[in-house]
Amino acid sequence: MTTLRFEDFPPGRFGSFGPHHVTREDILAFAGEFDPQPMHLDEEAAAKSMLRGLSGSGWHLCSLMMRMLCDGFIARTASLGSPGVNEVRWLAPLRPGDDLTLEVDVIEARVSKSRPETGIVMFKSTARNAAGEALCEMTSPIIVGRREGAEGAR
C-alpha cells in the first residue's frame, strides 16, 4: 500500500470515511472511565439534561473521530504526530446506535520552516450521524513527511 506524504494532501476535500457504529455499551464504558457525568451514564438523569437523553462524552466522540482518521488514512500516512488541536465544536449529541461518518477536508498545507523535510497539514474533520446531522467539527494539524527529493527537504 502506498504511503501518503505531504504532497498527497492538497487543500480541498480529502475524503469521507466510515460508517462506524457506536453502541450504548461503548458510550457507558467510555463515560465510566473518563467522563462520569450523569448525562453520559444515567438514563433518568440524562432525560432531564440539556441534551434530553443519554449522550456520549464529547471526548468519546473526538476519540472515535481519531479512530476513523487512523482507519481512513493516517495508518498509511507518513504521520509524525500532532502538536495539538485548534478547535473542537460539539454541535449535537452522540447517541447510542449512531452510525458515524467522517468528512475530511484539508484547509491548509505548508512546508515546515524548522524541519523542511516535513509539512504541516491542517485538517477539518466533521462527524455526522446517519441522518447527516453534524455532531462535531474539529480543526487539527498533523505533521507529515514530504516525498524524498522534495525541494528543500533534507
Place this chain on the structure above:
Amino acid sequence: MTTLRFEDFPPGRFGSFGPHHVTREDILAFAGEFDPQPMHLDEEAAAKSMLRGLSGSGWHLCSLMMRMLCDGFIARTASLGSPGVNEVRWLAPLRPGDDLTLEVDVIEARVSKSRPETGIVMFKSTARNAAGEALCEMTSPIIVGRREGAEGAR
C-alpha cells in the same frame, strides 16, 4: 456536599488535582481502541518515532484530564455541558507510569446572554507529570448554572 455554581468560579487559580497514575496497559488499551498508531502501541516503532519511546495518545491525555476535572470538581458542579474546546496543545509525551496532576485556572467567566440563568466559565487546564513538566494545555468553556435569585436569572 455543596453544589458549585457560576458564582464559585471567579477568574484566577481554581485548584490543583490528582495525582492520577497512568499504566502501560492503560496506554495500550486506549491506543488499541482509538488511536492505533505504532508510536502508541509498538515499543520498537515508538523508539524510532519523533517522541523517542512509547507515548500515550494525545486523546488519551485529554480524556484523562476530563476524568481529573470530573473527580476534581465537575461532579459537584451545576454543569450543563460544554460547546467544545478552544485549543489543545500537546507539549510533551504521556509516558507509561506517569503520575499526572492538573492545574486549573478560570480565565474568563461571563453570564450567558441567551440563557441568563447560566454562565460560561472558560477554564485553562494544564496536565503535568511528576517532574512538573507540562504535557498538555487545554482551554475549554463549561456552561454552569447560576445561583437561584442571581440578577437576571429566571
